[in-house]
Amino acid sequence: MNRLIVFIILILLFLSFTAYVYTLGTEGPNVKMSDESIRGKLLFQKYNCTACHQIYGLGGYLGPDLTTEISQPGKGEAYAAALLKNGSVRMPNFHLSETEIKELVEFLKYVDATAITYKNKGTSPIMNQ
Amino acid sequence: MNSSRQVTFLFLASAIIALMVGIFFGVIGGFQYILPLFLKESMGFTKARPLHVTLVVTWIFSAAIGGIYYYLPKIFGKLYSIRLAYLHFILFVITGCAILFCFFTNQFGGKEYLEFPPYLAFPMLLTWVLFMVNFFMTIKGKFLQAPIYIWMWTTGISFFFFTLLETYLWTIPFFRDNIVRDVTVQWKSMGSLVGSWNMLVYGTAFYIMEKISGNEIHTRSNKVFFFYFLGLTNLMFNWGHHIYIVPSAPWIGNIAYIISMTELLILGNIIYTWKKSVNESRQHIHLLPIRFLSSSDVWVFLNLTLAILISIPAVNAYTHGTHITVAHAMGTTIGINTMILLASLFFIIQQENISMSASHSFIIKKGFWVVNISLLVFWISLIACGIIKASEQQKGTIFQQMMEMLSPWFHSFLIAGIGVFIGLLMICYPLFINFINNRIPKTVSES
Numbered sequence A: 001m002n003r004l005i006v007f008i009i010l011i012l013l014f015l016s017f018t019a020y021v022y023t024l025g026t027e028g029p030n031v032k033m034s035d036e037s038i039r040g041k042l043l044f045q046k047y048n049c050t051a052c053h054q055i056y057g058l059g060g061y062l063g064p065d066l067t068t069e070i071s072q073p074g075k076g077e078a079y080a081a082a083l084l085k086n087g088s089v090r091m092p093n094f095h096l097s098e099t100e101i102k103e104l105v106e107f108l109k110y111v112d113a114t115a116i117t118y119k120n121k122g123t124s125p126i127m128n129q
Numbered sequence B: 001m002n003s004s005r006q007v008t009f010l011f012l013a014s015a016i017i018a019l020m021v022g023i024f025f026g027v028i029g030g031f032q033y034i035l036p037l038f039l040k041e042s043m044g045f046t047k048a049r050p051l052h053v054t055l056v057v058t059w060i061f062s063a064a065i066g067g068i069y070y071y072l073p074k075i076f077g078k079l080y081s082i083r084l085a086y087l088h089f090i091l092f093v094i095t096g097c098a099i100l101f102c103f104f105t106n107q108f109g110g111k112e113y114l115e116f117p118p119y120l121a122f123p124m125l126l127t128w129v130l131f132m133v134n135f136f137m138t139i140k141g142k143f144l145q146a147p148i149y150i151w152m153w154t155t156g157i158s159f160f161f162f163t164l165l166e167t168y169l170w171t172i173p174f175f176r177d178n179i180v181r182d183v184t185v186q187w188k189s190m191g192s193l194v195g196s197w198n199m200l201v202y203g204t205a206f207y208i209m210e211k212i213s214g215n216e217i218h219t220r221s222n223k224v225f226f227f228y229f230l231g232l233t234n235l236m237f238n239w240g241h242h243i244y245i246v247p248s249a250p251w252i253g254n255i256a257y258i259i260s261m262t263e264l265l266i267l268g269n270i271i272y273t274w275k276k277s278v279n280e281s282r283q284h285i286h287l288l289p290i291r292f293l294s295s296s297d298v299w300v301f302l303n304l305t306l307a308i309l310i311s312i313p314a315v316n317a318y319t320h321g322t323h324i325t326v327a328h329a330m331g332t333t334i335g336i337n338t339m340i341l342l343a344s345l346f347f348i349i350q351q352e353n354i355s356m357s358a359s360h361s362f363i364i365k366k367g368f369w370v371v372n373i374s375l376l377v378f379w380i381s382l383i384a385c386g387i388i389k390a391s392e393q394q395k396g397t398i399f400q401q402m403m404e405m406l407s408p409w410f411h412s413f414l415i416a417g418i419g420v421f422i423g424l425l426m427i428c429y430p431l432f433i434n435f436i437n438n439r440i441p442k443t444v445s446e447s
């Protein structure tokens, strides 16, 4: 019986925590996602970019983390667009249309704008990549 | 006779196929680390990685499910419905094939670990519901007094269902259109996913230990329940150590940090009981299940130490997003989960009085060492990659240059990975042959 009580208490704590995580806990920085970047996000899933790239730590490790791709010195929009257009030795050329490239870059711009934790941490290893 | 033997063997044989094919794609992925052009067009990393990860995770789930279908009638007298179990198996195979087909034909659209198009979540959910119905109807009314493994299986089965619902929240704009919310919920559901399969697998380990030792006290003691609740608390709250870097409320990460450190208690307990378990297992080491369980103990120790270290924010700031995370992921799924599940498969073979040929036993014992030694090299190589990457990122080295520097370690990772593949083949091939040949009992015993 005691075990059941502990079990139920834990479940209730978990459910409250879940509700908090779904709402107040993840408001994040006040940056709105444009329709274009939403489409970019879905393209990111459609082409499974996540197999090689991480965003906020989620994803495979063959390619670099893209969370702050746009604001990193020496990188940025044009660089990202060029890679997306041509691919590289390791990165495939997905034969994307101009619109698709634009939408993907918009998505990366949006992610970058939210990444305040990366930028505040001047010493963050990922920042210096 | 209500025997779940046949459906169990079907699950276990498919689990073995999933494992071997899955590792094969892992090896392809390993080759692509050092030869970027290797199969780039036909079987690029975009396909190889999800094929690898999905298939090996399928191995973990189906080996655990097959075992549970086998053990439930032994514990409760009968399984609620054998027919339902067959239906589960058929739907499971169809859904699995549909997912593989999508990967081969470049149809993605999902999220990490579930990269297939989202509509496939429906049959997956249905498959799980069939399993849930069978499980809960079998244990109905007997849960409270049940030993630890029933609690663990119950938790694992329930949490997996929850995970499946939660990972698809991104299809709702409220979650999709806020990356912070989306990523946080994604990590949260991954925590439940990994936690749920761990519960299924650890429950299996407790069941086997109880049956081999003949000692039922341990699986009902307050101490073991204390550690179960500690594990459950970790399952629920410790995933936040993955998101220290995400701009969600810092609170989530802080809770996770505190909870993660309670794992030190688990670690302490392992060391405390180490000597005892070594002494006990020595008497039975000739038994294959014990041999595999003992090696999983060593891997629990190594991986838990690593996990606790990388949960410390100051360490995590550097190691995050490096191959140390991969070392942890594969170290636990191979060293702990796969070893325990292999123990379960050998235990079932023993229970069914299937005698393996001397040559099969010989190959398996050699395979055991090949896997464990290769895995150690594999694990160390990944950690080395992670440490170098963490320190080079700190210096601002560019990506391509860093990949060059990691190259020797990628080589040893690949060679050791091939060793893991060969070792597991030496173990799984005889197992597979025995499951297939003995699918139908030769003589029906009356017991």
Ligand code: HEM
Pocket (backbone or CB within 6 Å): A051, A059, A060, A061, A062, B023, B026, B027, B028, B029, B030, B031, B049, B052, B053, B056, B057, B325, B326, B329, B330, B333, B334, B338, B413, B414, B417, B418, B420, B421
């Ligand atoms: C029982 C055997 C295995 C299991 C259970 C397993 C499991 C996993 C898991 C869970 C991941 C995801 C890691 C993460 O997201 O952090 C992964 C990734 C990977 N595994 Fe394995 N693995 C196994 C064997 C192998 C072998 C033998 C190789 C051969 C080299 C291999 C190569 C890889 C590669 C290349 C990745 C992708 C890493 C990346 O994201 O860049 N795996 N594996």
